[in-house]
Amino acid sequence: MATNLSAPCVPPPIHRSLPSRSILAFVNRAISKPVIFRETSCPRLVSVRAHTPGTDGFGPKRVASSQEPDTSIGFSSSPSPSSVIDFLTLCHRLKTTKRKGWMNHGIKGPESIADHMYRMSLMALIAGDLPGLNRERCIKIAIVHDIAEAIVGDITPSDGVPKAEKSRMEQAALDEMCKILGGGMRADEIKELWTEYENNSSLEANLVKDFDKVEMILQALEYESEHGKVLDEFFLSTAGKFQTEIGKSWAAEIISRRKSMSAKRRS
Template identity: 40%
Template sequence: MFNPVFARNIVSFLKIVSKLKHTLRTGWVDCKVKQPETIAGHMYRMAIISMLTKNQPNICTERCIKMSIIHDLSEAIAGDITPHAGVSKEEKFKLENDAIENMRKTLLNGVSDTTEEGKQFTQTVNEMLDLWHEYEEGTSPEAVMIKDIDKFDMVLQALEYETDQNLELPTFYESTKGGFKTDMVKALMNEVYEQKDKLTEERK
């Protein structure tokens, strides 16, 4: 029988997470994009991209998939804080870290770590949420890959909005130019740049 305390906490946690399904990405809203993607939509495609990292050197695909759907989890509480929000990196980290710890407390509320099932559940929760910290540190091979995928998905989305809505969104290209570290994502970006150049030529 599944522990009812765990079930209660998971449902409470999922109610928080569900906000990501409806929270629009701030960058697109600021650029007046019509029907912009949600945070959850962004993370979903990142997870799909992560599935394609198999056979990349020193990369655990499973960890990449997990990290891709955890890396923006804090935004369910802290919101999508962009570089243009006037919030320092230190304050942004504090707000997002507090959000993650709030989620940890929600999941572990009333859970006893003196029982075997309590220890196992606590370990599961910690392993999940600690992926956020690993991403923020950005030093593991998987974190480096996911940071690349995060930026790539954003630029690809910019290209799609430019194509579909006849927009010009140069800042998304400029802010990421030269910032990619993995061979896989560099190759993906080369394809995006080629398509962007083609679009620019077609509009002349």
């Protein structure tokens, strides 16, 4: 029996490697027009699962299920340079807004929101591996978990804002920031990471929640040492609230050092 075989769909050869995204962005700005690459007529089978991170933690998995043209090359999912700079300019407030809890206790020159998130990101980077944990996703969550405070500021329990209202305000701020970024895949990822942390809905969120408390009590210990203050409030408010073994062990080390420092002062 004769069988008709259609010729395979082969894209035209590329005679030189494509430039990196950073170079493409530079060229794009220089000519003030989007860079458009000619698509081949060959479709590929892909779909996007928006809520499942890839094994490397740097984006959603793509799995075969339906026909879709190949648009992996180009700027279809990238925010415009104008949107990027607007977004980053807004995020500058995270660098200049001081954490209110320390200000309320008379700490001069306290850390900023960005300072707090940066050290949390380092915690995620150096933490040991846990079964089923995506460490790269932890880093991402740490980077964005307080990002809405660029608009709403650092709302603390002493402000008397109900938890539900605080969450609503931050959600609205996050939506506005993602709109400034221009929407798209990157904005959606930020929203997903922030919501995951807010809802404490994954092992990664559990660990970053612990890092949030660990960073705070470590900072409290450092301010006690530097400023000669007693900051019991921060240790009492976090006692017994750590969810992971990493969080519990790191908090125990900080508390042990605090006890040693206190004993030396009394001796």
